[in-house]
Amino acid sequence: MMKYISTRGEAPELTFEEVLLTGLAVDGGLYVPKEVPTFSKEEIESWRDLPYAELAHKVIYPFVEGCVDSDALAKILSEVYGGFAHKAVAPLQQLDHNEYVLELFHGPTLAFKDFALQTLGRLLDYVLERRHEKVVIMGATSGDTGSAAIEGTKACKNVDIFILHPHGKVSEVQRRQMTTVTGDNIYNIAIEGNFDEAQDMVKASFGDQSFLKGERKLVAVNSINWARIMSQIVYYFYSALNLGGPVRPMAYSVPTGNFGDIFAGYMAKKMGLPIEQLIIATNKNDVLHRLMSKNKYEVHPLMHTITPSMDIAVSSNFERLLFDLYDRDGAALSELMGRMNAKTDVVELDEEKLAKARELFDSYAVDEDATIKIMQDVFEETGYLLDPHTAIGVKAAREVRRNNKIPMITLGTAHPVKFEEAVLRAGFDMPKLPHHLTDLMEREERMDVLPADLAEIHKFIADKTFG
Ligand SMILES: Cc1ncc(COP(=O)(O)O)c(C=O)c1O
Numbered sequence: 285m286m287k288y289i290s291t292r293g294e295a296p297e298l299t300f301e302e303v304l305l306t307g308l309a310v311d312g313g314l315y316v317p318k319e320v321p322t323f324s325k326e327e328i329e330s331w332r333d334l335p336y337a338e339l340a341h342k343v344i345y346p347f348v349e350g351c352v353d354s355d356a357l358a359k360i361l362s363e364v365y366g367g368f369a370h371k372a373v374a375p376l377q378q379l380d381h382n383e384y385v386l387e388l389f390h391g392p393t394l395a396f397k398d399f400a401l402q403t404l405g406r407l408l409d410y411v412l413e414r415r416h417e418k419v420v421i422m423g424a425t426s427g428d429t430g431s432a433a434i435e436g437t438k439a440c441k442n443v444d445i446f447i448l449h450p451h452g453k454v455s456e457v458q459r460r461q462m463t464t465v466t467g468d469n470i471y472n473i474a475i476e477g478n479f480d481e482a483q484d485m486v487k488a489s490f491g492d493q494s495f496l497k498g499e500r501k502l503v504a505v506n507s508i509n510w511a512r513i514m515s516q517i518v519y520y521f522y523s524a525l526n527l528g529g530p531v532r533p534m535a536y537s538v539p540t541g542n543f544g545d546i547f548a549g550y551m552a553k554k555m556g557l558p559i560e561q562l563i564i565a566t567n568k569n570d571v572l573h574r575l576m577s578k579n580k581y582e583v584h585p586l587m588h589t590i591t592p593s594m595d596i597a598v599s600s601n602f603e604r605l606l607f608d609l610y611d612r613d614g615a616a617l618s619e620l621m622g623r624m625n626a627k628t629d630v631v632e633l634d635e636e637k638l639a640k641a642r643e644l645f646d647s648y649a650v651d652e653d654a655t656i657k658i659m660q661d662v663f664e665e666t667g668y669l670l671d672p673h674t675a676i677g678v679k680a681a682r683e684v685r686r687n688n689k690i691p692m693i694t695l696g697t698a699h700p701v702k703f704e705e706a707v708l709r710a711g712f713d714m715p716k717l718p719h720h721l722t723d724l725m726e727r728e729e730r731m732d733v734l735p736a737d738l739a740e741i742h743k744f745i746a747d748k749t750f751g
């Protein structure tokens with residue numbers, strides 16, 4: 285059975301079921317598999333003709349074995365990916381010779397988050413039924429995780445869900461996708477603050493759950509929960525297999541905020557998929573690009589952009605990468621994270637660790653004008669409208685690609701219909717909302733606006749859950 289360990293080295297080892305039902309480790313770290321499952325090229329090659337759900341079973345099962353029955357997992361995955369609007373689930377769109385966008389927006393909320401959160405909701409149901417437990421979900425969103433988490437868990441009988449988003453800083457479609465879902469276990473909190481403050485409050489809540497009063501525990505739906513990363517690994521295998529991998533290597537450009545999606549790509553590589561290049565593509569909230577290019581980790585104030593989902597200054601999952609770069613030394617990582625999270629001094633990585641990071645990743649930051657320009661260029665070249673986040677990935681790929689002979693795949697992380705400001709600014713008409721969302725703008729909204737104050741948020745959650 286797979287065991288999971290904390291990046292800070294001082295929390296107990298957990299099983300998959302226990303990891304699913306938590307968020308941060310008690311030592312403040314993030315859980316990662318103790319040993320990463322690996323597959324030979326021949327084994328990966330033998331999966332070439334599998335439909336998405338069956339491939340997902342091959343990739344995910346080693347992470348959950350012993351906690352989730354194989355047939356039950358197969359049923360969950362077939363239900364989840366059978367519900368996507370495109371039969372291929374994650375189709376590739378070709379932009380140029382050896383240049384592709386992997387469309388990850390055919391799930392119910394039109395962003396890549398559905399891949400993991402639809403599965404996570406069903407896995408929660410599966411284990412909570414068996415344990416006769418109820419949980420409280422607390423999540424932070426810069427726009428997309430929130431609606432995908434709500435869609436993924438709204439039918440879960442044993443869950444109350446509280447999603448914090450930065451008030452006025454997500455797009456209208458994103459907000460409405462969260463606030464119009466009906467269900468007396470769903471709570472949307474618009475905080476008077478930014479995404480980082482929301483994420484900090486969620487993380488702090490895992491450290492002291494006494495506000496929950498009863499027996500209930502907190503569960504994370506952000507990518508600090510390993511169950512998120514696990515499901516996101518699958519589409520790297522799927523896209524590579526569709527383009528001749530693992531015989532041919534692939535390169536990926538990943539629009540990055542919390543470093544979850546690109547960490548999933550790094551995991552796919554560790555599991556045996558030949559990935560030659562992974563590009564960290566950021567907007568002007570570019571802390572990771574500055575670290576990679578100048579070896580200076582310095583958190584600047586968060587800026588609001590036309591790519592709101594990537595308006596993140598502290599990328600949670602970078603800690604998982606640092607854990608590997610520092611040879612899985614929990615004590616060294618605790619010390620480093622202490623300095624990075626203090627946000628007071630500029631932190632530098634050891635040169636040797638930085639060199640390792642640069643072997644694995646390239647990075648590039650794209651400002652708003654360049655984002656608009658690449659949306660226009662790609663439309664002119666192909667007639668294809670990119671969402672602004674995906675556009676950042678395409679631009680970064682074109683700037684820092686290492687080898688034109690290797691297929692470059694940019695993760696298409698969201699549908700452009702969610703981002704009116706960028707689409708209109710680029711001079712395009714808004715695409716139509718898909719059938720299941722046509723009346724989104726007329727639906728009634730439900731949300732509470734609260735200050736970015738942990739005590740107030742805890743009181744709100746306690747009142748709603750136990751009042
Ligand atoms: C549309 C979109 N693109 C990119 C990202 C960045 O992904 P990650 O946070 O996993 O780096 C997000 C949010 O996470 C997103 O919603």
Ligand SMILES: N[C@@H](CCOP(=O)(O)O)C(=O)O
Pocket residue numbers: 424425426427428429430505506507508541542544593594
């Ligand atoms: N971009 C996300 C922010 C949270 O990231 P997550 O992948 O850790 O959930 C969003 O759109 O909410």
